[in-house]
Amino acid sequence: MLRESREHCDHLVVGLNVRPVTKQIMQSVVERYTQLQAVKWVDEIVPYGTEEELIDLIHLYRVDIRFIGEDYRDKPFTGDQLENIEIFYNRRDHRFSSTGLKAHVKENYEKDNRE
Incomplete structure (x- = not known):
């Protein structure tokens, strides 16, 4: 995603995001x-801690293009109402994800503890 961006x-x-509320962060x-x-x-x-701070940063940095995952296409997201900012939807057609990593760690942990 970062290279594509x-x-x-x-x-x-x-x-x-230093205080994510929607996901359990492992790191x-x-x-x-x-x-x-x-x-x-x-x-x-x-770093930012709230969605309001994110909006403030978008204004402060005078963002003209914003990159978000294609899984947000046709869904509301913070700042989607801001004008004069191009939205670029990053592809998610790769196998790398924190969700996948967490599932892999959990699976291996459970496997190791069954033996």
Whole structure:
């Protein structure tokens, strides 16, 4: 996703949600920040804690293109009502996902504890 996003902009700013409420996060904020720092396509990382802060950051950075997963197509998302911002839907046709990773870890944990 990040590489695909960077191919469509000059400077890629990645928002890092430090207080996600909808998903159980397996890694700390520091771990996720460090991983993003190591990605060559990421130019800047901006932590945010609320959806209101995300909107503020979109305005502050004068975002003209926003990248979100194609699973949000035809669904409401934070900032979908903002004008003059192109929305680019990243493909999700790969096998990499945190959901898949969690399922794999759980499956292996359960398997190891049955034996």
